[in-house]
Amino acid sequence: MQISELEAQINSLQPNSVLCTAMAVAETLQAEDMEALSLFVHPNKGVRFTPYSYVSLQDDLVFTSQQTSLLLQNNQLYNWGYFDGTGDPIQLTFGDYYGMFVYDVDFANPHMIGNNVEIGTGNSINNIAQAYPNGVFIEFHFTGFDPQYIGLDWKSLRLVFEELNGEWYLVGIVHNQWTI
Numbered sequence: 001m002q003i004s005e006l007e008a009q010i011n012s013l014q015p016n017s018v019l020c021t022a023m024a025v026a027e028t029l030q031a032e033d034m035e036a037l038s039l040f041v042h043p044n045k046g047v048r049f050t051p052y053s054y055v056s057l058q059d060d061l062v063f064t065s066q067q068t069s070l071l072l073q074n075n076q077l078y079n080w081g082y083f084d085g086t087g088d089p090i091q092l093t094f095g096d097y098y099g100m101f102v103y104d105v106d107f108a109n110p111h112m113i114g115n116n117v118e119i120g121t122g123n124s125i126n127n128i129a130q131a132y133p134n135g136v137f138i139e140f141h142f143t144g145f146d147p148q149y150i151g152l153d154w155k156s157l158r159l160v161f162e163e164l165n166g167e168w169y170l171v172g173i174v175h176n177q178w179t180i
Contacts, residue, residue, distance in 0.1 A: 019115055021168040022138035022159045023108075029157075030108040032098070038069035042162060042169035050174040051081045051090055051101040053124035055131035072098065084124075084179040101175040107140040107157040114139035120156035124179045128160060128172070135160045135171055152178045 021040065028036045041047045046064045048055070061078055063071065071094040080090040080097050092100070112119055118126055119141040128137055137160045144151040160172030 016167060018136055018161050018163075018168045019113075019138060021161060021170075022140075025159050025170055026108040026140055026157075029103045030106065032072060032103070034072050035069045037170075038065045040170045041065040041068050042164065042171045044164070045162070045169075045171050047170050048172045049080065049097070049102070050172060051097075052084055052179060053122070053126045053174065053176045055127050055172065055174060056081065057131055071095075102157070102173060104175075105142055105145075105155050107142075110140040111143045112139075112141045114141060120154050120176050122176075122178045124176070126176075128158065128174065132160050132162065132172060135162045137161070137172070137174070154178060 025037065025040050028040070041064070043065060046062045047068060048057075048060045048062045050056070050060045059081060061080060075093050075095075077091050077093060078097070080092060080101065082088065083090055090097070090101075115138060116136045117139065118128075119139050128135070137158045139156050139158045141156045142154055144153045146153055154177065156176040158172070158174040158176060159170060160174060161168040162171050163169075
């Protein structure tokens with residue numbers, strides 16, 4: 001679907017729809033505006049950051065709305081999981097993690113958008129439905145960048161939302177890409 005067609009559909013949606021909320025979050029991520037992002041974070045559950053498709057309820061880091069607003073200013077090293085292929089720990093500040101696993105490409109202007117539909121698939125397990133049984137996700141997807149890789153360099157960002165009192169709140173940011 002062309003971006004102009006999506007924009008027309010979005011313009012016809014209710015302002016509080018999950019797709020409109022996801023588009024606003026993507027623009028907030030593009031602007032690196034953590035204060036604005038914190039307003040979208042679920043007030044009770046916070047937001048979980050997942051570097052690859054598989055959501056680990058035990059190991060993925062979760063931040064409250066207040067913590068989220070200050071993350072880019074935080075220089076603390078966190079363990080975000082393990083790098084695909086090497087198994088080395090992903091020990092990064094939030095700013096470095098952000099550049100590698102949140103907004104490493106312009107997800108506000110993707111090739112495709114999936115509304116609760118998985119687009120990017122590889123050999124990693126997608127357990128969003130199990131990890132977030134009350135959630136829905138919007139996937140911002142790039143089909144690839146360099147023709148020599150025949151699409152194996154695809155990337156996706158899945159924003160997971162749950163509804164609370166008629167509003168959609170961000171509960172998960174799941175980065176995805178081809179994994180070994």
